[in-house]
Amino acid sequence: MSDQLLVIIDPGARQTDGESVRIAKDVLSAGAAAKVCLPEGPEEFARALGRRGSRRPVVVGDDAALMRAVTLLHRERELAGCVLSVVPVGETLSLAASLGVPTGAVAAARAVLDGAERRLDLLADDSGGLVLSQLAIPPAPVRVPAPAPMAAAARPWYRSLVRTLTPRPTRLSAIPAPGPTRLRVEVDGEALVDLDQPVESLSLTPATGGLAELEVHPLSVGAEARPLRASGRTVTVTGPDFHYRADTKVTGPVRRRTWRVAEGAWGLVLPARP
Structure with a gap:
């Protein structure tokens, strides 16, 4: 791996936790030749990543920033030849943690x-989407920002200033939880579940060796139904309009989607194994 770093600090990280950003920048700059970029938005982020040259890109940001970098490299067909590093900073860091990043x-x-480069599998769907860690049907409720309460007598300029400076809490979205759905689930062309069997949930995870691990929970009536598990290289889900969560993004409604495993498709720097 290159000893020269391109440190791309996502604007969301700077706004959310400037102290962690400063610490990360100091540690990286002290240990390697690091060029620091401070993009102001997605377009500048993409330009900085595209002009990395021989430098190894380091994304300082949350899960969305990591997904943005992986997706950009995938679209430019440069993901296989690029080794990514990430310093998780922000509100949503569960994806990075699930991949083994401190x-x-x-x-x-x-x-x-x-650390050392580790080659990881991912799932690519037929619409250009990617899954690095897990796909879920139905998606869990999404946490969205909630506005901070304002005093009724506050002046307009003061209310605007407080909105700018006060961190906004998060709340669960008001979208009602979906009930059981009927899906046809095929693994490498063989049906695991058909439309006559309602399912409560489905999860799909890129594993190792070019296989994805699938777990389907059928609707239980009376005695608890055992989950159905299978592994394969291609998974197709068909059914009435359904939504799904791919890592950090909720997509839908769709009626059909196919995911294929891309073995060793990308490289991520992780702590060296003992």
Whole structure:
């Protein structure tokens, strides 16, 4: 791996946790030749990544910033030849943690400097979407920002200033939880579940060796139904309009989607194994 780093600090990370950003930047700059970029939006983020040259890109940001980098490289057909590093900073870090990245700024920055590249599988769907960690049907409720309460007598300019400076709490979205649905689920062309069997949930995860692991929970009536598990290289889900969550993004409604495993499709720097 290149000893020269391109440190791309996502604007959301700078707004959410400037102290962690400063720590990560100091550790990385002390341990390697690092060029720091401060993009102001997605377009500047894409330009910085595209002009990395021989430098190894390091994304300082949340799960959305990591997905943005992977998706951009995938679309440019440069993902296989690029080794990514990430220092998780922000509100949503569960994806990075599930991949094995430390969530503390110091530990993650040290892993960038001293860690090792690990080749990981991913799932690519027939619409251009990617799954790095897990796909779920139905998606869990999404946490969205809730506005902070304002005093009734506050002046307009003061209310605007407070909205700018006060961190906004999160709340569960008001979307009602979906009930059981009828889906046809095929693994490598063979039906695991058909439309006559309602299912409560489905999860799909890229594993190792070019296989995806699938778990389907049928609707239980009376005695608890055992989950159905299978592994394969291609999974197709068909049925009435359904939504799904692919890592951090909820997509839908769709009536058919196929996911294929891309073995060793991308490289991520993780702490060296003992």
